[in-house]
Amino acid sequence: ISTRTDPTYTIIGCAMAVHNALGPGLREDIYQRALAVKLDEAGLSHEEERAVEIYLDDAHIGLLYLDHIVEESVIVEIKALSHKLTNAKSARSSRTSQRPDTKSVS
DSSP states (O other): OOOSSSTHHHHHHHHHHHHHHHOSSSOHHHHHHHHHHHHHHTTOOEEEEEEEEEEETTEEEEEEEEEEEETTTEEEOOOOOSSOOOHHHHTTSSOOOOOOEEEEOO
């Protein structure tokens, strides 16, 4: 458990613990449930499969299900591959982007 106020350090630690314990080759839902266990152990609040409506201007575009939303501030999407990433692909598999105009669905 991290003493930092930014939860991303702890989230990455939880994800690495899952990866080290389970290794590659499993389905995404297995990693998602395993990450939930580690997030619980780390004392982080999280919600799985939160439904979020996506809008562009005033037009409803669709519904997105977030794998995890942690501490109401960090979105974690699980990606499982059946093969190893190349150096080019692993250089930055996550990206920072602007948050779309969203509304949580109850």
